[in-house]
Amino acid sequence: MEIPIPPNFQCPISLELMKDPVTLSTGITYDRESIEKWIGTGHTTCPVTKKVLKTPDLIPNHAVRKIIQDWCVQNRPYDIEPVPTLQIPITQYEVSEEYVLSSSFESYASVSVEKHACLLIEILSRLTWMFPLGVEAQSKLASSTSLRCMAWFLRGEDVSGRRVTVLALAELLALDQGYVNAFAEMECVAEALVKIIRVPICPRATKASLMAIYHMISPSAMSEEMTRRFMEMGLVSLILEIVLNYEKGICEKALGVLDRMCDCGEGREYLARNHESTMPALVEKILGVSMTATEFSVSALWKLCKDENGGVVVDEAVHELGVFEKLLVVLQVGCDERTKERANELLKFFTRYKERLDLDSSILFKYLKRPY
Structure with a gap:
């Protein structure tokens, strides 16, 4: 059972549960990680009010934090992740x-x-x-x-x-x-x-x-062996089922695993051989779930197409699934730079299939209007 997060507990930037709520001089409360990224990239205004910040100081909102913690405890039976307790620095004479x-x-x-x-x-x-x-x-x-x-x-x-x-x-x-x-x-x-x-x-x-x-299965000396073991246990089919049928948080993590499997040569070879099930899952999640899901999907697709078996994958992606249209939109939305670079490389890679493309502008607008 999915318990909706109360709007007042959501960070206005990430729309996720605030784990460390802090308040700006404008009186608006954000999650510390999100607002620090905002200020760290050179912004001098409040994201909500658009007012120029009198000071960049972030004031811990202990009252909101306590309310959120209590709500997490009350909803723990529904698998609500707890908000960690603030770590108070200890002296050399104390033991945490x-x-x-x-x-x-x-x-x-x-x-x-x-x-x-x-x-x-x-x-x-x-x-x-x-x-x-x-x-x-x-x-x-x-x-x-x-x-x-x-x-x-x-x-x-x-x-x-x-x-x-x-x-x-x-x-x-x-x-x-x-x-x-x-x-x-x-x-x-x-x-x-x-x-x-x-x-x-x-x-x-x-x-x-x-x-x-x-x-x-992170990149390391033993990642190839671990990836092989997980594939032998049927993990890929489980991942694809999750990607197509589960909610946002689980779907994102499943796509992350799939993307990391593509770092392994055997993983790419296996997914290329089974492209009939892999490609629909990857392409569907581009612009379909969240920015994170889009970034993982584009990354996995890029790795598969760059592989020596990529020709089969490209044919499936362009001819049947319309990934070309989605990648054009990825270049226009707020993905990170690495994702945009990979999307651009994929589009160049797909130009050899341009005679098969019949782009419809209404499709592009459909993806542009999709909210996250």
Whole structure:
């Protein structure tokens, strides 16, 4: 069940739930990350009121933050992601709660995972609300003992343990490639992550599993092997089903995994061979879901077309799916520069098929009017 975010909790720029609300001198509240990007690119006005800012100072809005946190707690059963608690700097004489919990997790896991399973799950659940963790806490949670414990939960049948573990892993693996490599070596963890996608626990767990996989197939010495393993488990067909049928957040993460698979030679070869199902999914999501989805889709298409098997993919994209029209619009909307560069390269690459194109201006206007 999807719970709509109350308008007052949404950042006026990103339209996402505000995790760190701050207020400008104009009285308008934004999420810190979004408004810092706005100011960082040279803007001197308030995005909503268009008034010139008297000062660039960002004032933390603790009242709004507390209300949002309470709302997240109330809707936790509906998989609403928690707003992290502000990290208060500690002195050398103090020990943070996150370090105590991470150390406790490692200690109990080293004694007996089965004996202390309930306690370990409770500790891990608490830690998921504290990310990003400090360096000391990370080292404890990413130790070989802790990772083996999380792998044990992930492979198990306890739904609560699997859910909490995959949420923590998605956050932890995003912090350091070393953690990714260490976890990837654990037995059967790839199969466990795919199982969460094949037999969903909840939307949030599905997103976390996709994010964990995304980091595990990141460009590295072992990415080819990991990509191959995931393909052998039928992940591609699951990803394509998600891309075509799931809501925005999950769809974006699935496209991210698909795009990253295209970094691997075997991944590109597999997707090119199965272009009849791959291309409709990629092309449909260009200008169809969000900017993020468009950027991932264009990136994956670019990688496939640049591959030696790209001729088959190009023929499918241009002749049957009308990707040419969409790419023309991508150049006119607010995508990042890399996406526009790739769209431009794709258009040049497609010119050899121009005799097949029958562009209709009404189609272009349809895409231009599509809101995000």
